[in-house]
Amino acid sequence: xSELYDCRIAFAQALLELVASDxxxxxxxxxxVGSSNxxxxxxxxxxxxxxxxxxxxNMIGVGAGLANGGKIPFLCGxxxxxxxxxxxxxxxxxxxxxxxxxxxxxxxxxxYGPLGATHHSIEDLxxxxxxxxLVVSVxxxxxxxxxxxxxxxxxxxxxxxxxSRMPVPAVHPPDYxxxxxxxxxxxxxxxxxxxxxxxxxxxxLDAAALLQAEGVSARVLNMATVQPLDREAIEQAAAETxxxxxxxxxxxxxxxxxxxxxxxxxxxxxxxxxxxxPGTFAPTGSxxxxxxxxxxxxxxxxQTALDLLNRKVTHVGxxxxxx
Amino acid sequence: MQNPLTRPITAAPTEALRxxxxxxxxxSLQMIHRAGFGHPGGDLSCADILAVLYFAxxxxxxxxxxxxxxDRFIMSKGHSSxxxxxxxxxxxxxxxxxxxxxxQPLSRLNGHPDRNKVPGVEANTGTxxxxxxxxxxxxxAAKLDHARWRVFVLTGDxxxxxxxxxxxxxxxxxxxxxxxxxxxxxxxxxQGDATERTVRLEPLADKxxxxxxxxxxxxxxxxxxxxxxxxxVPFEAGKPNCVVAHTTxxxxxxxxxxxxxxxxxxxxxxxxxxxxxxxEEACGV
Numbered sequence: 351x352s353e354l355y356d357c358r359i360a361f362a363q364a365l366l367e368l369v370a371s372d373x374x375x376x377x378x379x380x381x382x383v384g385s386s387n388x389x390x391x392x393x394x395x396x397x398x399x400x401x402x403x404x405x406x407x408n409m410i411g412v413g414a415g416l417a418n419g420g421k422i423p424f425l426c427g428x429x430x431x432x433x434x435x436x437x438x439x440x441x442x443x444x445x446x447x448x449x450x451x452x453x454x455x456x457x458x459x460x461x462y463g464p465l466g467a468t469h470h471s472i473e474d475l476x477x478x479x480x481x482x483x484l485v486v487s488v489x490x491x492x493x494x495x496x497x498x499x500x501x502x503x504x505x506x507x508x509x510x511x512x513x514s515r516m517p518v519p520a521v522h523p524p525d526y527x528x529x530x531x532x533x534x535x536x537x538x539x540x541x542x543x544x545x546x547x548x549x550x551x552x553x554x555l556d557a558a559a560l561l562q563a564e565g566v567s568a569r570v571l572n573m574a575t576v577q578p579l580d581r582e583a584i585e586q587a588a589a590e591t592x593x594x595x596x597x598x599x600x601x602x603x604x605x606x607x608x609x610x611x612x613x614x615x616x617x618x619x620x621x622x623x624x625x626x627x628p629g630t631f632a633p634t635g636s637x638x639x640x641x642x643x644x645x646x647x648x649x650x651x652x653q654t655a656l657d658l659l660n661r662k663v664t665h666v667g668x669x670x671x672x673x
Numbered sequence: 674m675q676n677p678l679t680r681p682i683t684a685a686p687t688e689a690l691r692x693x694x695x696x697x698x699x700x701s702l703q704m705i706h707r708a709g710f711g712h713p714g715g716d717l718s719c720a721d722i723l724a725v726l727y728f729a730x731x732x733x734x735x736x737x738x739x740x741x742x743x744d745r746f747i748m749s750k751g752h753s754s755x756x757x758x759x760x761x762x763x764x765x766x767x768x769x770x771x772x773x774x775x776x777q778p779l780s781r782l783n784g785h786p787d788r789n790k791v792p793g794v795e796a797n798t799g800t801x802x803x804x805x806x807x808x809x810x811x812x813x814a815a816k817l818d819h820a821r822w823r824v825f826v827l828t829g830d831x832x833x834x835x836x837x838x839x840x841x842x843x844x845x846x847x848x849x850x851x852x853x854x855x856x857x858x859x860x861x862x863x864q865g866d867a868t869e870r871t872v873r874l875e876p877l878a879d880k881x882x883x884x885x886x887x888x889x890x891x892x893x894x895x896x897x898x899x900x901x902x903x904x905x906v907p908f909e910a911g912k913p914n915c916v917v918a919h920t921t922x923x924x925x926x927x928x929x930x931x932x933x934x935x936x937x938x939x940x941x942x943x944x945x946x947x948x949x950x951x952x953e954e955a956c957g958v
Contacts, residue, residue, distance in 0.1 A: 405844070407837040408840035408841045410806070411803055415808060415810020415812070415813065415814065416814045418807065418811045420814060420818070439803065442800055443797070
């Protein structure tokens with residue numbers, strides 16, 4: 351079994367390096383010092399870490415103001431509170447204003463499983479990706495996380511980094527370069543495409559291996575940027591594999607699956623399945639329990655793909671043009 | 674010509690400020706009349722504050738709207754956009770004729786200001802309770818850089834019912850932001866009724882004092898008093914500054930004054946003519 355990593359470590363290291371190298375970078379938090387793993391930055395650069403207390407609406411506005419004053423603020427907080435609690439500030443102060451602010455949504459998805467639906471962040475992709483101008487990135491492993499942090503700093507404009515605390519293996523080759531708006535094809539395949547982001551990418555890869563044993567060739571795309579979306583890669587996947595399963599640690603409503611479906615329906619309509627939390631609040635339980643519960647496992651993903659392939663349209667005869 | 678960024682803060686003669694404020698009022702009402710909609714009550718209540726800020730207090734250079742060393746003014750009550758745009762045009766950020774495009778299709782003079790379109794606008798506002806948190810962030814940035822520029826923010830009074838303001842008020846005091854000046858356009862009315870009959874704000878000055886601010890109260894239509902106060906910040910080292918400016922909603926137009934119904938709406942040709950006549954008589958122009 352491959353080694354597992356907590357991406358928060360790569361996040362915090364990359365952020366520390368940015369703070370050390372660029373005087374414009376400041377770290378702002380809603381008291382989420384421990385869970386954002388930024389205590390060591392505060393120790394070395396106390397004046398560059400601003401703890402605004404438990405007040406997310408103010409924090410977003412302060413971020414916009416810091417950016418107005420020439421800073422590059424990284425706002426760190428649990429994704430469930432950072433996004434939902436201050437969504438209108440994110441819309442107006444960051445997206446509409448095109449403020450150079452980086453939102454770092456920690457412990458997104460089901461990471462806080464036992465704490466209940468208040469702490470599950472399975473709506474944040476839907477909430478953020480609908481906002482114009484806001485880049486939404488969901489890194490899948492430590493290397494991609496570090497690069498996404500550096501890319502966010504270099505990019506002029508608002509960015510939402512959706513980060514996890516769930517242990518994940520490295521899924522990218524050593525020479526991998528993260529590029530905003532580009533999907534990464536991690537496995538070739540012709541029968542079906544598995545499109546995943548974040549913690550679900552390694553599981554999609556494992557599912558593809560299971561499918562291979564069943565004689566099914568599954569392509570795997572890491573959709574590391576949910577906005578802007580790599581429409582080309584999606585259209586190509588639809589055209590070349592004819593079936594798509596999306597996998598996300600998020601509600602199936604409005605997240606990655608919804609984003610992919612919007613492209614598929616308008617370009618190359620093919621059968622799809624959206625795997626995630628099926629439009630309900632999640633029950634309590636450890637993240638791993640909840641992943642099992644919702645079929646967000648290699649076996650669950652593979653089974654969903656097999657079910658879908660039974661429905662796959664293999665041949666469509668020529669359609670008569672009536673109008 | 675002296676660089677406006679380094680110009681000493683001296684109040685312009687109050688007669689000049691009075692004329693500027695009068696022009697802003699008249700132009701705002703013309704814009705609203707032409708557009709067929711606007712928020713005249715609040716435009717008129719804050720016109721004197723805007724005139725004093727832009728023509729006596731702010732260290733700004735309209736030819737360099739992104740100068741890093743400029744003072745920031747954040748118009749939190751974004752619905753008073755007619756008087757704000759008129760002020761920006763008067764200050765030289767864009768041509769006065771453009772004011773006629775207010776609220777017209779595809780005009781950049783949107784009903785609420787957009788910083789990416791209109792020079793001189795620092796923050797996109799329109800939804801309430803946004804300006805003060807943004808101002809706190811800008812003031813923090815200046816403090817981090819040990820910079821001399823200041824941050825001024827104008828809020829309405831009903832707007833202070835938004836909780837985000839009080840989150841920001843705590844943060845400003847905690848961080849000792851004496852480079853931050855909040856001016857409250859205390860006209861006493863919100864869209865539906867008096868603030869005190871809606872969700873009361875009083876004792877407003879004491880609330881800010883309790884939050885750790887240095888607070889002054891003044892007549893928000895008195896140019897000399899406003900100039901003296903705003904020219905004298907910080908009131909107290911280490912404390913953010915709050916000026917509760919007591920104003921009259923609809924100030925200067927008899928049928929609008931102190932009437933919540935004029936929060937928003939349109940003016941008929943006759944109403945515009947009467948309003949302009951009254952303002953011209955009062956200003957002596």
